[in-house]
Amino acid sequence: MSSFAERLSPARLVLLMCTVEILSMTGFATYPALLLVMQGQWGLSNSEAGLISGSFFAGYMIATPFLVGMTDRIDTRRIYLLATALAALGSLGFALWAQGMLTAMFFQAVVGAGLAGTYMPGLRLLTDHFRGPVPSRGVAFYTATFGLGTTGSLLLAGALEPVGWQWAFVVAALGPLIAGPMVLISFPARPPQASGAPPGLLFDFRPVFRNREAMSYIFGYAAHCWELFGLRSWMPAFFAFSMGLTATQGGFWFGAAALAAWVNMIGPLASILGNEVAVKKGRRRLVLSTMAGSGVLACLVGFSAPLPLIIVFTLMTIYFLFVMGDSAALTAGLVAAAEPGRKGAAMALHSLMGFGAGFLAPLAFGLVLDLAGGNESVTAWGLAYVALGFWSLFAVVAALLRRFSRKGSI
Template sequence: MKTLVERLSPSRLVLLVCTAEILSMTGFATYPALLPRLRAEWDMSNSEAGLISGTFFVGYMLATPFLVGLTDRIDTRRIYLLATMLACAGSLGFALFAQGLLSAVFFQVLVGAGLAGTYMPGLRLLTDHFRGAVPSRGVAFYTATFGLGTTGSLLLAGALEPVGWQWAFFAAAVGPFIAGPLIFFSFPARPPQGSDAPPVPVFDFRPVLRNREAMGYILGYAAHCWELFGLRSWLPAFFAFSLGLTATEGGFWFGAASLAAWVNMLGPLASIFGNEAAVKRGRRRLILSAMTGSGLLACLVGFSAPLPIILVFILTTLYFLCVMGDSAALTAGMVAASEPGRKGAAMALHSLMGFGAGFLAPLAFGSVLDAAGGNESVTAWGLAFAALGVWSLVAVGLMVLRKIFSSS
């Protein structure tokens, strides 16, 4: 008897995996959405608040070599199910036991480990079972859905914050609890397909490091994630600062968390259209353009805080669209460049490098904010955002130099 996935068309397969991705991410942005409140309630500095955001990615990094690398060896469905239980436990732990910096760090690590076992393994399931002619489109929709998952997480936390921040974390635990069984019972029970290459040790990334094409996309993804996750971690707090400067009452729909959610909701469009542009005009050109735009806009966004909130929102949205523009192109390029039998290892290193940058970025942002004058200083916010864009500009410079020297 065929499983659900074996009866689905390629478009419905993508829809199923993307739905599970959104559900698995309900706890992803709960802490960033509640950061201003918890920073005050737990009497934390900006650096400590950023550290909690960053430790989400510590959990991701610690779990990735195991949970993603093992998809080359064992049934990916089982990894996905285990990971959703970790994410569920992390959100429940926040709701029941978090009382300050140390306990919050521990539960953020669990939630991050949960994402490690769902995001790239979910992509693995999609690419292993995709039967369409243009798999990069399936990858583009999947990576774009990350933005919808972030939006849903922000809106859920913002809606429940007035009831109590603990309730926001309780609700965040429900999504992964549903996503795990959805994937487990929809896909066939079988090992990864299509590889005659001998298995490599889980922590042996040497074959991937020797793959120059794949490594180019992986390093570009690290610069992308530095900017993206630094921005996502601090965006609600930045909007709260801007609303406070202009004495604007946004209410639920236009409060700080909701404004951040609307920005994130537009990200999938940038990722999907960016991938289409990459298919038609070349990935390299698209990646260079997106990184240049995001790096330059990063130097402007923080200084815009005193402007009317609609202008701050528009500028921040343009910045986010540039950041997201190369997301699918980088990941699809890595998948296409991966060697048969080592796709899981390439995905693991891709995630490890990207989310490692995601760990450092929120902490660096908070440290710059503290060093430059604190979270009540426009200059401090401007410099903190500029610190996000610098690595995209460095990556662009390196790509341009590489082209110059390789053609001379």
Template sequence: MTVPAAFPWRLVLLCCGAEILTMLGFALVPTLLPTFTAEWGLSATEGGWLGGVFFLGYITAVPLLVSLTDRYDARRIYLLAASLSALALAAFALFARSFVPGLLCWLVAGFGLAGTYMPGLRALTDRLPVAFQSRGTAFYTASFGTGAGLSYLLLEGLGRLLPWPLLFALAAAAVAAAVALIAFALPPKLPVTAAGSGDGGWRSVLRDRRILAFCGAYCGHNWELFGFRSWLVAYLTWSHLQTPSALTAAPGIVAALATFLAVPASILGNEGAHRWGRTVWLRRVMNLSAAMALLVALMGNVGGHGWWAMVLLLAYAATMNLDSAAMTAGLLTETPPDRRGKALALYACIGFAGGFVGPVAFGMALDAFGRHGVGGWSAGFVTLALGIGLARLSIGLVDKKGPAAT
């Protein structure tokens, strides 16, 4: 009788720990944007560019950096990109005293994320037995939310005690620690495709209907997720002005809690996909998330309804993450190794394009319906339902017949 191998906890915790360290600076610019606006005399447009250029850097660099993991050990790409990210954060601390230097430093930090998040996932899964790749992916993608939540939480506490350049310096030190951790604790390994001879070209990826369906679904997921996270603190601040409440008095704490809820939700979501079938599960939880977004839209002012409204808002924050790991694990496990890097590159690029569109669509709804009234904020949450609706339409194509990986 064959004894099943034990889950490789040490390897998974190593990669997840490094990912968390690289994410500790994630909320720096969004949280400090009011400070930069005042100190640097930024217009609203300049503030928007400073906040969004991080994801522009990510989208620009991710197709190249992630696709290279088909040819080179993802560990090497991770180490180079993480080092670049640490330098960008240190440069922000030392030299960013106006709009243009800050914009350039934060753009380069986005390049760094492009070379650490998905390449880190590839470095992990290339070292995992096939039987453990799906669960390993769930833990790793959950660590993104853990790092982001810790970033908000630490800034809520340290932001009042330390000058902002020191906060960037501490984030740079955290990324440098991740570099050391991966360099000394994760052994080199040839990529899985080095021993194969499959066609890993872009054409085969772009013709695969399943890959494109997962990419579209990830775009809609990130539209909803980053639209919600980008406007959550502002929404709670507005709600507190309308109806002062202890529940909305510390919006940074609520934002951190909402982000932390992504961790168990993402892991449990992947387990649900194992139990009920991936596409069945994804369709159900995406429908649920759209319904929750519309409920929050109908609720309007969270502070005016008491504790149950905050529970509903946090439940929605958890619900929108029930699909994340299940989608990423599906893409990885159902794509042949020789084209996995390019598939991840396309997935990340299209997905984080949704992360850019979501906050913009929410803001446009606020401008159209009034950012100082309930109607504007309700319309903003309706745009989140539209985003996850796009994901639901895309995931419906996963099981349809079409050109498939061979």
């Protein structure tokens, strides 16, 4: 008897996986949405607040080799179920027992470990069962849905903030508890082409490192995640700072967390369109163009804080569109470049390096804020955003120099 997922059309399969992705992410942005509340109650410096944000990605990075790498060996559904339990436990633990930086770091790391076992394993389930002619399009919709999950998490936390920050974390635990069983009952016990992983070490990334095409996408994804997750971690706080400078009262729908949510909601469109352009014009051209644009805008957006809110919001939205423009193209490129039987390992290294950069970026942002004058300084915010765009600009310059050196050697 065929499973529910095997009876679905490609479009409905993508819809199913996008739905469970959103549910699994209800706790993803709870802390960034409430960062200023936590910072005030616990007396945290910007560096300490950024370290708590980064601990989410540290948990993701530590868990990724185990949870994603194991998809080459065992039933991906069971990994997904375990991961959703971790995500729920982390959010609930934060609500009940977080009392300062160290405990908050621990529970954020647990939530991050949960995402490690849902995001890429969910993509593995999708690509293993996708029967359509253009699998990269399904990947694009799935990766773009990450932005919708972020939006939902931000809005949920913002709506519950007046009730108390603890309740925001309690409610955030419910989404993963729904997503895990949905995946377990929807998919067959083993993927359709379960040929088994090649012999060797479970976390042997050496064959992936030797795959030059795959590594180019992995390094590009690391630069992308540095900018994206640093931006997401501090965006609500930046909007709050800008609104304070201009004495703007936004209310729930246009408060700092809501503005960040609306920006994140626009992101999936850029990711999907970016993948379509990449398919027609080439991934390399698309990736370099979007990285160049995001790097330049990063040098502008932080200094815009004193301007009217509509200008700040518009500039942030354009910046975010450029940041998200190469997201799906990078991940789809990695999936296409991965060797048969090594897909789990390649996806694990992809996530490991990307979310490793995501761990460091919020901390680096907070350090720049502290060193450049604190979070009441426009210059400090401007330089912090410059730090986010640095690696994208570096990657573009390095790629162009490499291209010119090759032409010169012919």
